[in-house]
Amino acid sequence: MTDLANLQDSALSRIAAAEDADALEALRIEYLGKQGSISALMKTVGKMSPEERQEQAPKIQGARTAVADAIAARKDAFEAQELERKLASERLDLTLPAPGAPKGSVHPVSQVMDELAEIFADLGFSVATGPEIEDDWHNFTALNMAETHPARAMHDTFYFPDRDADGNRMLLRTHTSPVQIRSMMKQGAPIRIIAPGRVYRSDSDATHTPMFHQVEGLVIDRDINLGHLKWTLETFLKAFFERDDIVLRLRPSYFPFTEPSVEVDVGWQDVNGRKVLGGDGDAPGHGWMELLGSGMVNRRVIEFAGLDPDEWQGFAWGLGVDRLAMLKYGMDDLRAFFDGDQRWLDHYGFSPFDQPTLSAGVGAGA
Numbered sequence: 330m331t332d333l334a335n336l337q338d339s340a341l342s343r344i345a346a347a348e349d350a351d352a353l354e355a356l357r358i359e360y361l362g363k364q365g366s367i368s369a370l371m372k373t374v375g376k377m378s379p380e381e382r383q384e385q386a387p388k389i390q391g392a393r394t395a396v397a398d399a400i401a402a403r404k405d406a407f408e409a410q411e412l413e414r415k416l417a418s419e420r421l422d423l424t425l426p427a428p429g430a431p432k433g434s435v436h437p438v439s440q441v442m443d444e445l446a447e448i449f450a451d452l453g454f455s456v457a458t459g460p461e462i463e464d465d466w467h468n469f470t471a472l473n474m475a476e477t478h479p480a481r482a483m484h485d486t487f488y489f490p491d492r493d494a495d496g497n498r499m500l501l502r503t504h505t506s507p508v509q510i511r512s513m514m515k516q517g518a519p520i521r522i523i524a525p526g527r528v529y530r531s532d533s534d535a536t537h538t539p540m541f542h543q544v545e546g547l548v549i550d551r552d553i554n555l556g557h558l559k560w561t562l563e564t565f566l567k568a569f570f571e572r573d574d575i576v577l578r579l580r581p582s583y584f585p586f587t588e589p590s591v592e593v594d595v596g597w598q599d600v601n602g603r604k605v606l607g608g609d610g611d612a613p614g615h616g617w618m619e620l621l622g623s624g625m626v627n628r629r630v631i632e633f634a635g636l637d638p639d640e641w642q643g644f645a646w647g648l649g650v651d652r653l654a655m656l657k658y659g660m661d662d663l664r665a666f667f668d669g670d671q672r673w674l675d676h677y678g679f680s681p682f683d684q685p686t687l688s689a690g691v692g693a694g695a
Contacts, residue, residue, distance in 0.1 A: 336366060337392040344399045350407045357400050367393050434678025437654040438542050438666060442525050443684065444691040445544055445650070448568045449523045451687055452561065454546065457522040459508035461529075462489070464497035467507035471633040472586040487529050487539075501529035506586060509547045509645060513634035518641045519550040525650060538663055542650035549626065549636070549643035555579075555591070558623055558644040562593060566606070566620075569691065570657060574607045578617055587624025587645060595620045603659060621648035 340360050347353040360367045370389045374382055435443075446456050469481055479485060480503060489499040508524035525544040532539060548557065559577060566575045578594040594617040596610035610617035623646030628638035651666055658677060660666070665673050685691040 333370065333388060333392055337395060340367070340396045341399050344396070344403050347403060350404065353400060353403055353407065360396050361393065361400070367396060433681065434674055435681050436666075436674065437658055437660070437677050437679070438650055440679045440685070441650050441654045441657070442542070442544075444569060445523060445525060445653075447685045447687060447691055448565055449546070451568075452521075452564065454521045454523050457508050457512045457524050458526060459502075459505070459511050459524070461502055461527055462499055463502040463507050464493050464495075464499055466495075466497050467510050468500060468502055468504075471510045471630065472506050473627050473629045473633070474585050478585065485531055487531065503530050504528050504647065505543050505545045506645075506647070509545065510630070510634050512547070513549060513631075513636060518636055518643075519548075520643075521548050521550075522546070538651075538667060540667070541663075543647055544650050545645060545647035547626070547643065547645045549631070549641050551641065553625075553643045555589070555625065555644070558591075558625070558646065561644075562621075562623065562646060566595065568687065569653070570606050571691070572607045576607075576609045578610060582622065582624075584622055584624055586627050586630050587622075588627045590622065590624035592619055593621045593623055593646070594618060604656070606656060620652075621646055623647070 340356070344353065344356055347356060359365055362368060367389070371393060374386045374389060377385060449456075465481075469478065474480060486503055487501040489501075491499045493499060505524040505526050505528060508526070509522070512520060512522050512524075523544055523546045526542065527540055528543045529540050530537075546561070548561070559579060563575060563577055566577070567573055576596040578596070579591040580594065582590045582592040584590040594610065595606050596608045596612070596615055597604050597606045597618045598608050598612075598615045599605075604618065606618070608615050623644065626643045626645050631638040631641060631643075651663055654660065654666075655663065660677065
């Protein structure tokens, strides 16, 4: 095995003389690669007789180990030299500010949800939630929406092929109104809640998306009237938009779950090409914007919830959270809310440390 000894000595000498990591890698391939000279000797072991294998295999394996160890040691030496070079040539200026770390932000929809919860908590409301996959009864029937109501059509609603244990069709809820029914059935009356959350409808254009966010409010108590509704909405909108000149106009309308029903318009004016809420809509240069629907809860809805409509009455309202965010913070395209564009999020996002408070202004930190 004189040739093996010579091969090993030659390899160790060349490894020790290697000038850089590239030259060392070339030697590794030459000796230990798939086609390397020592690898070729390793392949011959299987063809040897048992006696020859017992004698020669340990020597070949020893040569392979010696070469591999020498390559590893030389590689460590090169890495140590490179580190020394960097330490000698590079300097860290400790007086410079630390580089900025990536940080997240609060989406405008989440921010507005928090603002709503803060405002209505101050008015004595609690936040109620419910399932996004609803049954036909809670989503339509209990809200006085007949079997022939167009909202039940397949082109308006996302249905599932499944049915619940009672045979009701399952669907993605089209509003958060089922939360009102579930809350009344569970808690009874009196009750004051808001129900924010995701809802789904088969709409998709510049002003609509198949999924959007809605917040609804419900008050059930004795001797409730439309005056209470108007005061509640007016107080809420003044706090949310942080303006004392919010003016409302209530117009008669129709909703199956309220009677009487009213559309709520808000006065606005054009400020540098942007619609800004505030002022009387009939004043010069102003106009009225339809913002939400509301009304006194229909007697049948109260009955469906297991309450006596002769004893209890109340009001309800609902509006889009995404639209509130657009009006307050100046977005002009609803679809951008769901595009996930990092630039948009960086521009419109909120610091997670700026929690909305009434004392500091619920929109502070925008």
